[in-house]
Amino acid sequence: VKIILQLEMERQDLNGTDREALEVAANSALRMESMVSDLLKFARPTPPVFAPHDLNQIVEEGIALAQYQLNQQGVQIICRLAPDLPAVMVDESHLKEAFINLVLNAAAAVAEEGEMVVETRRRETAVEVTVADDGCGIPEPHLGRIFDPFFTTRPEGTGLGLSIVRRTVEQHGGTISVESREGQGTRFTIRLPAST
Secondary structure: HHHHHHHHHOOOOOOHHHHHHHHHHHHHHHHHHHHHHHHHHHHOOOOOOOOOEEEEHHHHHHHHHHHHHHHHOOOOOEEEEOOOOOOOEHHHHHHHHHHHHHHHHHHHHHOOEEEEEEEEEEEEEEEEEEOOOOOOOOOHHHHHHOOOOOOOOOOOOHHHHHHHHHHHHHHHOOOOEEEEEEOOOEEEEEEEEEEE
């Protein structure tokens, strides 16, 4: 369906009203595809395959994959990646997907021209990655529920994104925490055990 809609939008004989209707339909198809994908990941997660990886590389590749969406939303991203981090024993694709989900979730909270800072660092026998934004923040009553499956405050959300992120991080022997102030922004911190 999505491909048919995209091909139709490329037609030169479309008037403005028809093009707008097709764009609405294409965006709806993308949202549905994302919702179905989230539901499948939640209901039938694939088991992780662990190998040593460079956390900075996973972060850089994740940002590259999310960059188009960030550009569309006008979100400025600043990276501060610590050099010489020890390797982490992870499933690269699972962790990258979780990181992208976290970045896009943060981007949704940031106003146009907003900013997001991604940092990595070593903490004793662990490595951390933080994603901080200067967005709207999370209201105090919601803060304790954001990792609950199906909890969302966004009309277009499934409420599964952060739940899947937490499950992925915990499968890797790590933890995820959140700090937020309404109107000032939010900071997520993932901590993973170093493999060396």
